[in-house]
Amino acid sequence: MGEVYGEQVRPRRRWGRRLLITFIVLLLLVLGAAFVADRVGRSYAERMISDKVAEQVTNQKATSEKPAVTIEGFPFITQVARGRYDEIKIELANFSGPAGNNRTIKMKLLDVRAKDVVAPLETIRSGTGDIVAGTVTGVGLVDYAQLVTLVGQPGVKLAAKDGKLTGSAPVQVLGQTVNVTGTAQITVKSGNVVQVRFSNVSAEGLPDNPIVKGLINSYVNKLAFDLRVPALPLKLTVQNVEATDEGLRVTAGAADVSLNSSGL
Template sequence: MADSYQTYPEQPVRRRRRGRRLLITLFVLLLVLAGVLVVADRLAVGIAERAITEQAERELTRQQITSSQPDVSVHGFPFLTQVAGGRYESITIKVRDAEGPVRGQSVRLPEINIDARDVDAPLDTLRSGQGTITAKTVVGTGTVSYDTVAQFMGKPGLTLSEQGGKLAVAGPLEILGQERMLRGTADLSIVQGQVAIKFDTLDVEGLTVNPLAEALIKSYARQISIKLPLPAMPFQLDVQEVRPEPEGLAVRATATNVPLNGA
């Protein structure tokens, strides 16, 4: 009696293998497509950042501010959807070593940071440079070095610093024929776009207080109380706040509905 063998169809196995290959192929294609989209997205970011950089350089030149090349970052992901809509969540512009003329002198701001929100920038405007790029709100922060502030006070030897959230001064003072060390703090405010620095009281070490000495100290306090002018801020920024920081006087300026390209 001949042996009998039972055979099974191979068709379902082949179908499963073809199905797996198809899924793998589809997965690879999706990865490639995602990579292409990411690359395209980053390329579009680069184009927009270069366009905004050029506009920022023109604005700084218009305000007679010299600086290093602005560092522009366009935020938000995916970026291509922002390009399509011509509206961007946030654009930051960082300017280093900024310097502008004020009353025949140069005021140096080591760094200016500008944060533009809700920016309307049509693609055609970015490509051609024609048209208006507008930010709904712009906030700028910068720092004036203490050396610059002391220069405007016109009293050699004074050292300025931040102490306990106040602007502090220290330095030698010749009074009643003797040189003494003075110390004191100032009140800060913004008056018509300038930083008002007002010293009300000063302490002089080792000095016996009498009416004459007190009058001389008050006179000196008035001499070093100044209104510090600031260079014209870019993008129509209006200075609103000032506070002492370890590296200098930090100023904060704001503006609304700002044309970033000066159009």
């Protein structure tokens, strides 16, 4: 009678290893698909906002390069699911616009940050409805070369000193040329108007008498100017202006702003 051998059974360990590998592969595929969907959805929303901001810039008779929009935070999908976004960055390079009296004000970069943004899922999916930012802040720089042109007086130099705007210019007084220096007071007015007035004026080498002071003050009054900041997108209005080494830094703000509206 011949020997009977039992049927060989493949070890369970190999099957478990194969199942684990299969699970990992499927997981990677799912994660890859989620990442692609995340990027596609984010890009779509960024393009939509960029197009609307570009329309606003055009409607305000201003110009800039195509707005570069970045939705901060990852993953995008989870933000879509809850309909809230922490921050959206909007950069408008080479922004310029009319500033009255046939003048144009230019900013190398208008850096806009929208925070506490609410956008329902249906709005992202269909492109209809409003994407509303709780607060929007924009920062741009007006260089001193443009400001000197606004002053319109020969020899004027503008600079920042200890966080304040200072001005200097050569002045003819009593037959001699002296350098007059002063510190400016910057005041933000309605209508995006920045008022610049000089005070605390000094001039070395001149006698301290009413006639000389009157001549200097008369000249200083000519240094005063108003900077009319161009109409900004997203309903931004000027809130603060400060002197920096490169120029005047203009900070504007707004609240409850629609990011995907082409209106003013």
